[in-house]
Amino acid sequence: MDGSPRKFGPPRWAEAILEKLIPPACREHVVGDLHERYESPFQYMGDALFAGSMVILSRVRRTSDPVVRFMEAFVLYGSFVTVANAGGKLLTEQSSQPWGLLRLAIPPAITIVFLILADAYADPAKRAPLRPVFGVVLGLGGAFFCQGALSLAGSSLALPNLIMLSGAGFSLLLVSTLRMIFPPFADRPRGGNGPVFWQNQEIAGIDARLAKGLVMVGLVLALGAFAGGLPFHIPRALAQALIILGILLVGYQFWRQP
């Protein structure tokens, strides 16, 4: 990588940066097109900036189902609010503080941004059985990083560690389950426009035994929460909803077996 322009092509370093920024699904043809259009470094930079940003936005649009994103955001925020409500005391404390419940939305918002980017930058040529879980782990990692930065800065927006840890745990369980039912775009069959749930397909290619195991773990946790067997309290209605969701998932697992 010498940084000097080649005789008939764009500078290697500029092309290398562009390759990193363009999502893998579009990388090959977009970088090739810009290489073919190359006239001068200045023209190449302009093309890369405008075309590259449009390609990224288009990829984000294609890989983000607004309804599924809304469900993910709802589940994420619900997890953090539920955990903060433990004992009915902390929620009151949260409400009375500056920014109130809004600061509970910071980790979910960061997680959603990471999920959007993780889906947009997923390589459709590579199938990863644990991609639905990986995206959530990455997103929550980003949320932890931002919370750490807020804590170090002494900001009042930082959440207590207990809420952050418990909320992240709940989020991981619920959002991963959601993403197995509605898998990321890269794992969906091409050309299918209907809701993924109604398509007779494997759940994100994940091993059936692992999927069943995860569903059972979710069900046991929900039952435990319902029976009060967990160290923290969650509302009865949420526990009931979790149990119904678990039963539906188990039923679906049996129904889709050939």
Next chain:
Amino acid sequence: MARTDSVGQFEQLVLTAILTLRNDAYGVTVQAKVAELARPKEVSLGAIYVTLDRLEDKGLVASRLSDPTPERGGRSKRVYQLEALGERALEESAATARRIWQGVAEVWGKKWAKELG
């Protein structure tokens, strides 16, 4: 016969470009052709990519990767072609454009039509 999604003017231009370019419709050539059709308006490559993605989502065009070529730094082209649904959408658009043309020419006269035609 299934109804086709309505297509906007820019989408019509892109579909026309793909139709005329036949087997050589990829990002760079489609952008050049659309710029020629849309003159004097300028057309960016980014807008072409976004529109091609949208047309593919609507099922109006299909794409495949070609073999890598040296003038592209050893990279492949994404070559587009019209699907049956895209051809029908373009036919409907052309029929509408013809009716508009006839309506306007009736009022503004043959001389105007000849000047522009």
